[in-house]
Amino acid sequence: MFDFMDMDFNSGGETGEPSGSGPYIPDAGECMRCGMCVGSCPTFRLFQVDEETPRRRIRTIGKLLVENQPVSDAELQHLNNCLQCRACEPACPSRMAYGELFDRARAALASQAPIDWLAKLAFRVIEQKRWRNRLMPLMDLYLKTGLRTPLRKSGLLKKLRLAEAEALLTPPALTALKPLYPATANRRGNVALFTGCVAEPFDRETLLAAIKLLNAIGFDVSVPPQQGCCGAIHQHNGQSAAGLIANNLRVFNALPVDAVIHTASGCGAMLSEYRADDDAAVQLFGSRLADINEFLLQHWPEDLLLKPVDGTAAVHEPCSQRNVLKNQQAVYALLAKIPGLAVAPLADNRICCGAGGSYMLTHPDNAEALRTLKTQAVAAAAASTVVSGNFGCMCFLNADPALNGQKIVHPIRLLAGALP
Ligand code: SF4
Ligand code: SF4
Structure with a gap:
């Protein structure tokens, strides 16, 4: 369990005061170990141990980036359990740039170990539009031919470590957008x-x-x-x-x-x-x-009035929107333009849905546990629509059978649907 007695106020930062305004990237050694970030961390919520907190991860990052010390397998595993949701950043009085520090640590680790074939393939597909364009018709064919059920049952997808990615598949658009x-x-x-x-x-x-x-x-x-x-x-x-x-x-x-x-x-x-x-x-x-x-x-024109929509919209606030862009209020203000639509935040928005970029593929059990919390919040909201401003979150949440066919959509789709 997390134990405040474990706090070490003598190492790390000098004054404990938050820095002034303006760009500032503290290094890992400046963490005060105050623990104020602990409650915001989804992995602490899942595991309830201090090893799964931002401050312990920052200690590991410090070993990697500052002290050049060896890191144990257990420390590495706890570090990699991080979702990179950055909920710890706004909670930190030292304004630790956790996301930046984590990326640097990952780069240092990646330079020491070769990546496996599957990750290599995924990076190439992301890099090469030509590869993606060739892959899409095959994915579409796979979904249309009914191969999905027997292939899932065969266990081959699990053996190839493709089961989690396959579960997210929906029919892709096969035509290019116009220029x-x-x-x-x-x-x-x-x-x-x-x-x-x-x-x-x-x-x-x-x-x-x-x-x-x-x-x-x-x-x-x-x-x-x-x-x-x-x-x-x-x-x-x-x-x-x-x-x-x-x-x-x-x-x-x-x-x-x-x-x-x-x-x-x-x-x-x-x-x-x-x-x-x-x-x-x-x-x-x-x-x-x-x-x-x-x-x-x-830029909304004053004379552009939307058609009324009866119902309620529950707003899921993606971590990237809350903790990095910090502009989630724009979604509420935009949706308020739709007459008749009641808009409310989804409960517990500060906790990550588990998607975390590629985390849903690399840490499926942790991601699933967090998604279950989110789909419970969706069910409790009993809203006619749930919106989310991030494709990754939508994709991961929509793949959860517990949603019973309810689809989470981007808020602008509601707006476009209400255009006169
Ligand atoms: S809140 Fe900031 S300074 Fe305090 S333990 Fe967490 S990362 Fe370190
Ligand atoms: S980025 Fe998210 S998961 Fe990672 S340490 Fe911070 S709060 Fe925890």
């Missing part, structure tokens, strides 16, 4: 849409809803086909995302647009924290980057 969607109302400007590598085929409805809404408020939407994955899966798993970042900077910075819009908060969190050698390119990219909810809210 340009012109405004359907008085033209006010133009934007580019960041589609996401996996969301482009598997969450096409959200992307089309974004385009419809942006067009309806007077913006042309460009969808540059050369764009690629945001790089989050690579970076959070110790791989270099530099090539993916450089590609997106080049592609989007070359476009004469007013904004670059992202729809999935997981991608948005990564895009908003891009770092690269070319600082000017990062600055330009960041200055035009916008979250779909915030952009719509900011």
Whole structure:
């Protein structure tokens, strides 16, 4: 069990005072071991032991990055149990940049050990649009031919460690998005849409809803086909995302647009924290980057009235939205534009749903335990619709049979559906 007597106030930080405002990346040695992050951590909630807390993970990260000390297998396992939800960051009086420290630790570990064939394959598929384009018709065929049930029963998927990924499969979109969607109302400007590598085929409805809404408020939407994955899966798993970042900077910075819009908060969190050698390119990219909810809210025409929708919407707040983008209030403000719709937060929004990027595939038992808590909250909400602003969370939650067919959708799909 977690024990406050284990706290060591004499090591780490000097004053215990939070730092002033402005960018500040403390190193792992500056953790005060105060334990204020403990209650926010989903793995502590699951396991109730101090080894599964942010402060113990930071101690391990300190060994790796600062002290250059060996780390035991047990410490490594506890470190890897982290969902990278970053709920510990806002709770920390020292403003520990946990996400950044964790990525650095993962990169240090990855440089010491080769990755296995499955991870290598997954990284290549994420990197290469050509590979994804070839894979999608095969996935579609697999879902249509009825192979799914016998293959699942055969145990082969488990043997190949593909069972968790296969459980998430839904029919992919097989056609490419058009490069340009012109405004359907008085033209006010133009934007580019960041589609996401996996969301482009598997969450096409959200992307089309974004385009419809942006067009309806007077913006042309460009969808540059050369764009690629945001790089989050690579970076959070110790791989270099530099090539993916450089590609997106080049592609989007070359476009004469007013904004670059992202729809999935997981991608948005990564895009908003891009770092690269070319600082000017990062600055330009960041200055035009916008979250779909915030952009719509900011540019919504006063005379655009939506059709009424009876019912209630429960809002799931993804960790990337709450802890990194910190803009979840935009979702409530946007949905309030739909007459008749009652909007409320889902209970216990501060706890991760278990998806955690690739965590749902690498730590299926922990992810499942957290998803069960979330689907219980969904059932208790008894809402006509549950919305989530992150594709990864939606995908993982929607694959839970306990939802009994209820589908969690992106909030902008409700909005697009209510357009006159
Ligand atoms: S709240 Fe911050 S300073 Fe305190 S133990 Fe957690 S990470 Fe360390
Ligand atoms: S990122 Fe999330 S899971 Fe990891 S230590 Fe912080 S709160 Fe816990």
